[in-house]
Amino acid sequence: MTTDTTTKDAAPGATAPGETVLDARGVTMRFGGLTAVRNVDLQVNTGEIVGLIGPNGAGKTTFFNCLTGLYIPTEGEVRYKGQVLPPKSFKVTAAGIARTFQNIRLFANMTVLENVLVGRHTRTKEGLWSALLRGPGFHKAEAASRERAMELLEFVGLAEKADHLARNLPYGEQRKLEIARALASEPGLLLLDEPTAGMNPQETRATEELVFAIRDKGIAVLVIEHDMRFIFNLCDRVAVLVQGEKLVEGDSATVQGDERVIAAYLGEPFENAPGAEEVAEVEAAEANTTDTAPGKENDR
Numbered sequence: 001m002t003t004d005t006t007t008k009d010a011a012p013g014a015t016a017p018g019e020t021v022l023d024a025r026g027v028t029m030r031f032g033g034l035t036a037v038r039n040v041d042l043q044v045n046t047g048e049i050v051g052l053i054g055p056n057g058a059g060k061t062t063f064f065n066c067l068t069g070l071y072i073p074t075e076g077e078v079r080y081k082g083q084v085l086p087p088k089s090f091k092v093t094a095a096g097i098a099r100t101f102q103n104i105r106l107f108a109n110m111t112v113l114e115n116v117l118v119g120r121h122t123r124t125k126e127g128l129w130s131a132l133l134r135g136p137g138f139h140k141a142e143a144a145s146r147e148r149a150m151e152l153l154e155f156v157g158l159a160e161k162a163d164h165l166a167r168n169l170p171y172g173e174q175r176k177l178e179i180a181r182a183l184a185s186e187p188g189l190l191l192l193d194e195p196t197a198g199m200n201p202q203e204t205r206a207t208e209e210l211v212f213a214i215r216d217k218g219i220a221v222l223v224i225e226h227d228m229r230f231i232f233n234l235c236d237r238v239a240v241l242v243q244g245e246k247l248v249e250g251d252s253a254t255v256q257g258d259e260r261v262i263a264a265y266l267g268e269p270f271e272n273a274p275g276a277e278e279v280a281e282v283e284a285a286e287a288n289t290t291d292t293a294p295g296k297e298n299d300r
């Protein structure tokens with residue numbers, strides 16, 4: 001699949017093709033006597049979707065936390081577009097890295113649109129006084145933010161639900177909303193922590209298409225997932241963490257066939273073709289989907 005980040009469709013945070021957006025070197029994170037992540041190197045370039053897989057407790061989320069300023073690595077360095085990242089998560093977001101969480105963290109009693117507007121705060125310049133006085137600058141900035149938030153809701157297939165309360169959305173749509181909120185900070189790199197957890201096969205497939213569409217806008221993606229079909233369909237490169245260390249890194253075919261990965265994580269060689277039962281489930285669900293269903297416009 002090709003990526004053209006020079007088109008007018010490129011996201012505001014998009015980077016030139018081939019640029020290294022994330023450069024993590026020797027990242028180690030210790031909690032007392034436990035080394036959760038040990039000396040991990042990982043690069044992500046523009047136009048790439050990179051997967052991070054491994055057994056439960058392998059250190060994947062801890063590594064994400066080291067990339068996003070939630071944890072300060074005990075050792076090692078993380079650079080975004082060549083700059084060492086500041087050790088504060090809001091500064092990391094402002095620098096251009098956005099993330100979603102393993103457990104959905106939406107503002108349940110706010111509307112779908114308001115949740116996305118919250119995600120834009122790192123990109124709005126209007127300060128407290130401007131907000132209190134509600135001058136022309138404030139109204140202009142607010143209108144621009146709303147317009148961008150609606151564009152993002154359109155992109156993820158939730159525009160028609162902009163006024164719904166987040167808590168009333170079905171689970172799969174809450175996950176999409178989290179992605180829209182993360183995109184609202186106009187990142188150059190998006191980190192997704194188990195984006196398909198709890199989804200049915202149809203929702204998982206729609207998420208796959210959404211991630212491809214995000215990549216096609218020039219935003220690099222690093223994704224943690226336990227769904228191996230999702231990972232191997234989606235990713236240009238996959239890194240495998242086991243007990244905090246990077247065991248293998250390579251393209252999907254290399255990782256799927258690696259004896260060490262099979263022994264430590266997959267258990268048995270990965271069978272790429274979906275089972276007949278899964279195909280039937282997706283086809284039945286798609287047959288029931290009306291033309292107005294959210295996410296329809298992202299289908300490719």
Ligand SMILES: Nc1ncnc2c1ncn2[C@@H]1O[C@H](COP(=O)(O)OP(=O)(O)OP(=O)(O)O)[C@@H](O)[C@H]1O
Binds near residue numbers: 034036055058060102
């Ligand atoms: N804040 C913390 N304090 C102490 N130990 C922690 C902390 N966070 C994570 N750990 C430990 O670090 C190890 C790695 O955990 P982590 O959540 O990063 O794994 P993971 O690969 O994301 O697992 P999963 O796939 O189950 O989400 C585990 O042993 C965990 O108990």
